[in-house]
Amino acid sequence: MPLKKQIPPSASEKLNHVKPSGKKDENFFSLVYEVARQIPKGRVTSYGAIAACLGTRLSARMVGWAMNGAGNVRPKVPAHRVVNRIGMLSGKHHFSPRGSMEKLLRKEGIRVKNDQVVDFDKLFWDPVKELGF
DNA sequence: ACGCTGACTATTA
DNA sequence: CTAATAGCCAGCG
Numbered sequence: 001m002p003l004k005k006q007i008p009p010s011a012s013e014k015l016n017h018v019k020p021s022g023k024k025d026e027n028f029f030s031l032v033y034e035v036a037r038q039i040p041k042g043r044v045t046s047y048g049a050i051a052a053c054l055g056t057r058l059s060a061r062m063v064g065w066a067m068n069g070a071g072n073v074r075p076k077v078p079a080h081r082v083v084n085r086i087g088m089l090s091g092k093h094h095f096s097p098r099g100s101m102e103k104l105l106r107k108e109g110i111r112v113k114n115d116q117v118v119d120f121d122k123l124f125w126d127p128v129k130e131l132g133f
Numbered sequence: 134a135c136g137c138t139g140a141c142t143a144t145t146a
Numbered sequence: 147c148t149a150a151t152a153g154c155c156a157g158c159g
Binding site: 046047048051057058059060061062063064065066067068079082083084085089090091092093094095 | 139140141142143
């Protein structure tokens with residue numbers, strides 16, 4: 001799945017209006033959480049896709065880092081639906097309890113084999129495309 | 134303040 | 147094909 005063209009930084013400004021309060025600290029984090037919450041059940045996406053949606057395709061690491069606090073944020077953020085670009089459950093080690101990520105995915109009908117999402121290309125949910133970016 | 138680390142990705146060798 | 151490299155930027159010692 002081609003990540004297509006480069007996303008202009010203006011995209012982040014678009015989502016910027018979403019933030020209810022005037023806090024800019026959680027700017028990036030909030031955006032990540034927002035997008036992550038939009039992931040339909042039974043679908044998955046990648047850190048890079050979210051990053052691209054925010055206009056910072058190169059900062060996919062930050063997306064993952066943001067997920068680090070996903071469990072602390074309310075409402076819950078389906079961090080288990082976010083995997084790396086090849087559909088591998090790279091973040092399963094950060095889940096509690098260990099291995100819950102795969103379980104959750106399976107529960108949603110997603111087949112996981114050897115820490116990898118089966119038919120990742122079909123289950124892939126592109127926020128850029130779905131959200132109209 | 135500085136440097137290292139990391140749930141990533143794309144590019145180059 | 148695999149391996150190394152470079153961007154990204156928020157935390158933490």
